Amino acid sequence: MAEKLPEYYFRVRDNGAFVFRLDTENRQRRIEMDQIAVVNMRNGEIKPHGDRTLSTADIEAIKNWMVERAQTLAHREIDDIFxxxxxxxxxxxxxxxxxxxxxxxxxxxxxxxxxxxxxSTLVRKKADRLMKG
Structure with a gap:
């Protein structure tokens, strides 16, 4: 791996992700994944894993991931329709x-x-939009 690994890894699951902090600064240079949080995209909840306290940097990174993930999912949804x-x-x-x-x-x-x-659904939704506009 020539490039430096990101600080966080997000294991995607239905409606969210498990968040891991990555560490390669150990004696064996192995990648260690330490779970720090669970994210629920549906309600925006970020739960620290176990009795952890998340730092401001952790929360900021998670929130940034949530914004990017929401954009990815929205793009995929419209792509599926096309x-x-x-x-x-x-x-x-x-x-x-x-x-x-x-x-x-x-x-x-x-x-x-x-x-x-x-x-039927498309016609009803189109009529609703026309009545509003």
Missing amino acids: RAIDYLNSTTHWVQSRATDEQLEAVTDNLLLAMHDLR
Whole structure:
């Protein structure tokens, strides 16, 4: 490892992370990971691990990570939606050009219900936005 390791490591989990302080300044030059906190992204809570007290630098680093993580998740969410649009287009092409009668029988009702639900929700949300503006 030519580059210096970061001071903190965040082990991502659902709705947050476990926060570790990294240490390579030991006799064996091994990477030691010392858990210092647990982060809950849903409610913004930062809990020190065990009976630890977090320093101002610890809290600042964790809060910075939380901001960056929220941005990453927001980007991924909208990217997933754009991928869904592409997938719907691919599905349309498959239905039109390659699907067998048996395959269509297996998926048509579920696709129609899902598309009806999506369309109804999109139309309602669009109407709500138009009424506000």
